[in-house]
Amino acid sequence: MQPIDPAKIQPVLKPEVSLRPFPYPFQAALAIASDIDRCDRSTFVQVHRYLNGTRSGLGLPISDSFFGTGKPHHMAYFLEDGRTPSEDAELIRCCLESGLIDTLHSWGAFDFQPPREEFLRPMAQRLMETLSARGLRVSVWSNHGAPINFQNLYVRTRPEFMGDDPGSDYYTADLLDNLGIKFYWGGELVALPLSNRRTFSTVFMERRHQLETIVKNFIKRLLERSATQRNPRMVLHLCYPTTLRDNHSLLQFTRYNRHPSGVWGHPTRHTLRYALDSTALRELIARQGYQIVYTHLGMPHDGSLPLFPEEDAKALESLADHYHQGRIWVATTSVLLNYWLAVHHLRWSAVAEGEKVVIRIIAINDPVTGPRIPSANELAGITFYSPRPHDTIIYLDDRVLPARAQPADTSGQPSVELDCPNAPEIDFLAHFSSP
Ligand SMILES: [Zn+2]
Structure with missing residues (x-):
């Protein structure tokens, strides 16, 4: 030189x-992060052709998730025995390679019966080794469901989750590094854009949220529920470092939901009209913020219903317009x-x-x-x-x-x-x- x-x-x-x-010329960023519950292969393919397709679809880079193990036709890598690759395993591998799937929706769906200790770890290890052997990595983990999903990672409101507790028989967090997990969603939800550009009004809003959080946390301490205190970062920033119970650090992120029954309303592809309504998208642009929208693209699981009712299709078309016109950067969750x-x-x-x-x-x-x-x-x-x-x-x-x-x-x-x-x-x- x-x-x-x-x-x-x-x-x-x-x-x-x-x-x-x-990235130029965008003024805000949005991802749609879908938990794969009850999604069969046919729905998965139809949904993503419509969302992602550049010829006859909307041309939106939207990714999805998969389960480690589960019933047939539920986008799980292994069948319920935890060792036989399912009929969807090859599709999942192709999706991981292309980036269409970038999230593991925990090791499996255990909403009706908790995972058996002697089953969970060998299955998780097998999944990690199978994907590693093929050079496939997954950078995002999303906790799943009811409190008996003991395989889930730490979240302040669910002491039942034990996946990161080295003293527990459900401990599997030591396998996450080899899988490539860098980010995780524990269960934090908000109804506002995060990591906003700092202006007088956003700083005011930040302060208001901080104050509300401090007051709520004070009440929780009085009620001796300190463990459930919410850190103000969770309602201000998209991502924050979190140390799990085994001292493993990951970046936890907060998702966005807007639903008629409140932030914990169950979101599906038929409620995208609320999360992506024109006011929400305008607010996101005005605040130059980030949104990772919480949804279940495979639901509702009823073939007699339209894939996307008119209102949801319109909301998605409007999002696609914001993206193609260079206002909102739509990217996959991991990107x-x-x-x-x-x-x-x-x-x-x-x-x-x-x-x-x-x-x-x-x-x-x-x-x-x-x-x-x-x-x-x-x-x-x-x-x-x-x-x-x-x-x-x-x-x-x-x-x-x-x-x-x-x-x-x-x-x-x-x-x-x-x-x-x-x-x-x-x-x-x-x-x-x-x-
Ligand atoms: Zn789920």
């Missing part, structure tokens, strides 16, 4: 170079969480070298692992405002990352962007259309 004359190096002062909060982590914890520097603007990525200050050099994949979609986007070079170590200059956005600033992650490819679904 040519030595640089120090006299030619001028620090670029903020705000000339700054991180854009979302959105990964991006959130990178953009909120990126360390970088920028200097002017002659006519060039040189940005160096230093690290991601990952709250779980500590500072580390990110992979190029983790930086996908990262966008910097730069006064000279065509003359901006972005380095990761000594490598120049392929970047694209973008014109001025509504703030009047041009930017330079690392390519956004690809949407999951779904053509392979044609091979799986019948059960």
Whole structure:
């Protein structure tokens, strides 16, 4: 490398170079995170052709989840014996490869009978080894259901969950690293956008939520229910580091629900009209926030009902319009969480070298692992405002990352962007259309 004359190096002062909060030209971000309960293969294929399809569908990058074990035709990897691959196992593997599935909805659905201790761990280990052997990783875990799902991870309101308690026979959290789990949903829900741009009104809102949470927590302490206290971070930020009972750290995230019967109303693909109503989407854009929408795309489980009633289809079309018009960035759950982590914890520097603007990525200050050099994949979609986007070079170590200059956005600033992650490819679904 040519030595640089120090006299030619001028620090670029903020705000000339700054991180854009979302990939260009988006102003907010949304994922739809679906728990796979009661979803058969035919429904799964139809739903995702409609949502994700770029030719006859809406072209939305929306991912889904699977169970480790379960009844046939419920998108579980193993049958109920915990060892025989189900008829859906191959579909699940293809979906993991393409990114159409990125979430494990816990090891299984145990709503009517808790998992047997002698069954749970061997099954979980088998799933982890089977996927690892094929180079498949799952970065998101979503807890499932009723309190007798002892396999679930820690959540403040459910002392029954024991998956991360090393003293319990249901302990399996030591298998999560090898599976690739980085993020988990324990059970936190809110009805407002999170990780908003800080403005006077959002700071006011934050303070109000903090105060409400403090008052509620005080009452819980008086009632000796301290363990159920809600940390204000859970209603302000999309993601927060959480130490499980075995000292394992993961990033827990909060999901969004809006439902006529309140935040805990049971969401399905027939209630998307509420979560995605025009007011909710406008609010998300105005606050430049994040939303991971809680739903069950496989429900209702009744073939005589339309796949998407008109109101829900309209809400999804409106979301697709926001996405294709460059207002709301729709991404799969794992892509959105990964991006959130990178953009909120990126360390970088920028200097002017002659006519060039040189940005160096230093690290991601990952709250779980500590500072580390990110992979190029983790930086996908990262966008910097730069006064000279065509003359901006972005380095990761000594490598120049392929970047694209973008014109001025509504703030009047041009930017330079690392390519956004690809949407999951779904053509392979044609091979799986019948059960
Ligand atoms: Zn569930």
